[in-house]
Amino acid sequence: MGSGLTIGQLAKQGGVNVETLRYYERLHLLAPATRKASGYRIYGPTECHRLQFIKNAQALGFTLHEVAEFLNLRVESTRTCGDVKRKTQGKLAQVEKKIEDLQALAHSLRTLIRSCEAEKMTDHCPI
Amino acid sequence: MGSGLTIGQLAKQGGVNVETLRYYERLHLLAPATRKASGYRIYGPTECHRLQFIKNAQALGFTLHEVAEFLNLRVESTRTCGDVKRKTQGKLAQVEKKIEDLQALAHSLRTLIRSCEAEKMTDHCPI
DNA sequence: CTTGACTCCGTACTGCGGTACAGGGTGTAG
C-alpha cells in the first residue's frame, strides 16, 4: 500500500464514481500515473490534485472541455497565465450577466407574489 | 394571411428552429392555437408571447420542465391564487439560491483573475 | 483454496435540449 491509490480509492477520496474516473481518462483529462502488472490503475498524488482541480473548475461552471483547455495551458507553457486570465474574465462576464437577469426575475416574482396578495391579477406574469 | 403564423414564420420570428417548436409541442409547452384543414399549425399572438416567455425563462437558467411549471401556474391562476403564490414563492427561493451560488462563483473567478495578475506563475492556479 | 470485493474493458443506456432525416401532402407563383 506504500504509495498510489487504486481507482476505487481515488474515487472514494475524490467523491466521484469509479466510472467517472474512467470517463475522464477517455477524455484525456486524468490518466493514472502507472499501472500494475495486472493492469490495475495506480494514481499518485499529482493525479489526486488534478482530480481536485477538475472538480473545482467544474463547480465554477466550466465544462469538461474548458477544464481540458486549462489543463493543457498548464502543460504547454509556463507563461500562459494571461490566457487563463482572459478566459476567466469571459466566464466572469457571463456569470455577472446571469446574476443581473436573475435579479430582474426575482423582482418580477416578488411583484407577482404581491399582486397575488392583492388578489387582483390572473394572467399577467411579467417574466 | 390575415392573422396567425405558420410554424416556419413563428420559428423565424422567435429565432428558433421549426423542429424546436414541434419539440416544445411534444412537451406540452407550446401548442398552436388551431390547425388549418390541411393540418398546418396556426399560431396566434398568445403563442408568440408564450414562446418569448419560454425563451426568456430558459435564458435565465430554467429547465424546460421548470418553464412548464411556470406556465401551468399561469393556466391555473384563474382561481387558485393562493396556490400560485405558494408555487411562485418556491420559484423565488430557487432563484435567490441560484443568485447566491452565482455570486459565490463570480467571487471565485475574480480571485482567480487577481492572482493571475499577481503573476504567481501558471503552476499554482488556485482554481 | 475458496470467497467476495475489487478491477479490467467494451458497450449500451440515461436525461436534457434539441437536430436531422424520410416519405409523404399542401400552397402558390409563373
Place this chain on the structure above:
DNA sequence: CTACACCCTGTACCGCAGTACGGAGTCAAG
C-alpha cells in the same frame, strides 16, 4: 399545370456528463 417552397408525422440521431452492465481477471482474508 408544373415547380418549388413549405408543411405534416414519425423515428433516429447529436453532444454532454455521466451511469450501468456483462463477462472476465485479480487480490486479500479466512
